[in-house]
Amino acid sequence: MVDMLALRLCYPLTLINNNNYIYCRKTLSPLWNTKPRSYSFFKLEARNSKASFNEAAFEAERLTLDAEARQAMADSLQEDPKAWKWVIRKRIWDAMEANNFAQNPRPVHHRIPNFVSASVAADKMRELDVFRVAQCVKVNPDSPQKQVRYLTLSDGKKLLTPQPRLRTGFFSVIESNMLTSGTIKEACTSVGVAKYGRPIGLDEKIKVDLIVIGSVAVDPTTGARLGKGEGFAELEYGMLRYMGAIDDSTLVVTSVHDCQLVDDIPVEKLLIHDVPVDIICTPTQVIFTNTSIPKPQGIYWDKLSPEKLGQIRILRELKRRIELETGQKLPTGPSENLPPTAQRSRRG
Known part of the structure; x- marks a missing residue:
């Protein structure tokens, strides 16, 4: 009823x-x-x-939609093998697979790669003062940060996590005081987020104290970061800026394997919407980058392609809202061939 x-x-x-x-x-x-x-x-x-809540039906629908999205994006790909970001990404993915630094889901290509001892890197993040005092932590939904999501909830914090690819929604908030010790682990999964999370909209009044972001490669000397190439971390960051949930002082942390540390990300080639990181946690060390790269100030509509806008309902809603408020039509970026995403292995 x-x-x-x-x-x-x-x-x-x-x-x-x-x-x-x-x-x-x-x-x-x-x-x-x-x-x-x-x-x-x-x-x-x-x-x-x-x-x-029907867990089996939710997961089946999620996997079906995920597979359709992956296939549609892969079909549209015309990748330039000389593009510098893809050269670095491929080198890291290949090295992780070749040296067995990768964990399931595999292969790690076109993913935020899960890596050996990801939980150790998460434990190092937990020891950070900024993590200890944070009341609300935004964590990406990828596999290598699952332990970070678990520690966030088990430490009594509020977890903010995006729904995968922002395709079906926006962010979900999970309150640790609404969970039991037996449901915290489940709440860290995609099914658990749907089951226990509270979907929020653009009008939600929320303050995010720390952002945890996944990476494919990151430069410890500059804080320059590369994701898997879809741009969702940048869009999530921009929308949180629009909501007033974060500002320039909000620290950005990533957890990666040591082999994902690189020294050849040219800062001068980064785009205005690329998000730098302040702290890097690996299984062996914690690095404070003291990055001087400016953080994005919001959504840069003139860089956002019609294809990406067509993927994400919440972005279209935000665009309509701003256009209604200002009475002016926002610009649109050039068309793009969206990159492929990883094909999920059944054993993963």
């Missing part, structure tokens, strides 16, 4: 089933040159939401 408020709804509308809630949304006008209709969200909360 569901407790419901009596609502007068205007046609057309869309019903959205989002984890533990059902949302009713008025449909926006599809005509960009006409005044969009106002829209609003109504939340209908289920009394017994956890009992109604």
Whole structure:
């Protein structure tokens, strides 16, 4: 049974089933040159939401959508093998596989690579003063940072984590006081985030004290970082800036294997939206980069391709919102062939 408020709804509308809630949304006008209709969200909360959550169905749907997205992106790829970022990424991925520094899911190519002793690097991060005092930590959803998510919750902190590829939503917040010792580990997985997390929107008032970000390669002397090439970490950072959840003083930390430390990321070639890191944790050391690379100030719409915008609903919502508020149409970046993502191994 569901407790419901009596609502007068205007046609057309869309019903959205989002984890533990059902949302009713008025449909926006599809005509960009006409005044969009106002829209609003109504939340209908289920009394017994956890009992109604179907883990198997969620995971099956997630894997299906994930495979479709990977295949569509791979089909559109026309990779330039001479592009400098891809040269570095491929070198790191190849080395991790060749030297067995990689852990499942494998192969690590086109992923934020899971690495041997990732939990040791996470434990070193836990010892940082900035981690100890943080009340809310944003952590990426990738495998090598699973232990960081676990430590965040087990230490009584609030975990903010993006939904994979931002394709179906935005961020989810998990409150550690809503979990038991037996459910914390599950809450660190994609299924657990959907089961225990509370989806948030752009209007959420939240302060993030620390950002944990995944990396493929990072330069310990400059703080320059390369991700897997999809740009989601940069988009997440930009949206948090828009929300006022972070600012220039919010530290960015990454955990990597020592073999992922490089010295050939040319700072002068980094883009304005690339996110540098302040601290690097490996299984053997903690490095304070004292980076002088400026942090992004928000979303750079003139760099955002129509293809990337088409992938991410929350970005389209933000773009519409800003255009309505300012009365001006935001620029759009050049088209791009989106890079491939890793093919998931069944044994992974």
